[in-house]
Amino acid sequence: MRADAGVSRLAFSTLACPGWSLERVVEAAGQYGYQGVELRLIDGQTIAADIDGGERRRVRSLLHGAGLPIVAVDTSIRLAGADPDRAAAELRAFLDVAAEWESRLVRVFGGDLPAGQPREAALDAMALPLAAVGPDAERLGIAIGIETHDAFSSAAAVAALLSRVDSPAVGALWDILHTCRMGETPDEVTGLLGERLLHVHLKDGRGEVGAQAWDLVLLGEGDVPLAGVLRALRTLGYRGWLTVEWEKKWHPEIAEPEVALPQHAVALRRLAAE
Numbered sequence: 001m002r003a004d005a006g007v008s009r010l011a012f013s014t015l016a017c018p019g020w021s022l023e024r025v026v027e028a029a030g031q032y033g034y035q036g037v038e039l040r041l042i043d044g045q046t047i048a049a050d051i052d053g054g055e056r057r058r059v060r061s062l063l064h065g066a067g068l069p070i071v072a073v074d075t076s077i078r079l080a081g082a083d084p085d086r087a088a089a090e091l092r093a094f095l096d097v098a099a100e101w102e103s104r105l106v107r108v109f110g111g112d113l114p115a116g117q118p119r120e121a122a123l124d125a126m127a128l129p130l131a132a133v134g135p136d137a138e139r140l141g142i143a144i145g146i147e148t149h150d151a152f153s154s155a156a157a158v159a160a161l162l163s164r165v166d167s168p169a170v171g172a173l174w175d176i177l178h179t180c181r182m183g184e185t186p187d188e189v190t191g192l193l194g195e196r197l198l199h200v201h202l203k204d205g206r207g208e209v210g211a212q213a214w215d216l217v218l219l220g221e222g223d224v225p226l227a228g229v230l231r232a233l234r235t236l237g238y239r240g241w242l243t244v245e246w247e248k249k250w251h252p253e254i255a256e257p258e259v260a261l262p263q264h265a266v267a268l269r270r271l272a273a274e
Contacts, residue, residue: 009241010265011036011071013201016246017257018044022059026066032262033269037063038243039103040074047073049093060101070103071241072145072173072199078111079126080151088129091144092136099140105199106137107145107173110152110161127164134167145173145198148189153178155192162196171196175245176203177216180224183209186232197238201245202226202268216247216254219267227271242268 012034014025021043029037039047042059063070075094079087094106113122130144137144152158158172172193179189190197204222207214220226244264248254255263 009036009239010034010244010268011038011241012244012246012261012264013038013040013074014042015040015074015249016244016261017041018249020044020257022062026062026068028257028261029068030066033265034068034244034261036069036071036241036243038072038074038241038245039070039101041249044249046076047097049075049090049097051097056097056100064102070098070101071243072105072107073098073101073103074107077108078150079108079129079146080111080122081114081117082111082126082129084125084128084132088132091129091133095133095137095140095142098142104141105143105145105173107147107199109147109149110158112151123161123164126161130161130165130170131167134165134169137169138167142169143198144170146170147173147201148175148178154182155179155184155189159192159196162193168196171198173199173201175201176226176229177201177205177214177224181205181207181209181211181214186225186228187235190232190236190238194236197236197240199240200229200233200238200242202229202242202264203245203247216251218255218260219244219264220271226268227274230271244268 017025018041025037073094077087077090098106146158146161148155148158174189174197204219204224205214205216206222246260248257
């Protein structure tokens with residue numbers, strides 16, 4: 001995933017459009033100038049590992065038929081406090097889904113650390129399913145990305161977990177708002193994650209460093225240093241996808257996807273040109 005980090009590989013997450021059918025997602029991608037789609041919702045519903053074969057084939061046919069790669073399959077898996085065997089089994093099930101859709105990434109969360117458990121012991125336990133499933137991911141050519149989110153909102157926290165997993169198929173998904181919220185600069189993030197940075201979620205927001213939540217705003221209207229993010233990615237030589245993650249599903253009060261998705265695409269291309 002090396003070389004220029006422009007916006008030629010721009011996708012959006014279906015989290016942005018809980019009211020849309022998958023057919024409308026395909027239409028909007030072409031209309032707004034996106035080259036890929038990240039699947040968190042299908043027809044407004046979160047993806048389950050046991051999605052049936054007919055639905056898998058429908059999703060593949062619709063997106064691939066439109067020339068739209070599925071850039072990531074976003075799960076709800078949270079590793080902290082999970083039973084390692086059950087987490088590994090669920091991860092393998094999602095790897096199978098991703099393989100059928102020819103997606104190269106499965107997203108997981110670190111989650112919140114269990115109360116009363118020493119941090120180092122918790123990290124060791126979280127690494128177990130990742131280490132167990134890593135060889136399967138390598139064989140399939142699919143990566144597992146741990147998002148900067150929850151107790152792992154900082155790149156430093158994700159890097160500490162990754163240091164316990166040798167598999168090159170296990171890496172980081174950088175949600176740029178959360179690392180900014182934690183006070184990390186873009187250069188600090190890319191320095192911490194380096195070659196293990198697999199994927200990027202783009203969004204903007206307003207808030208104070210260290211606050212639990214920020215108000216989501218349209219791209220360029222908040223406190224996230226977007227130009228610095230793009231510069232840091234170029235310096236790193238990142239070549240992966242940039243996914244717009246407009247969290248309309250969880251925050252129904254924010255702008256409609258018909259407003260936010262074209263605005264994000266235009267703003268990103270303007271930033272890249274500058």
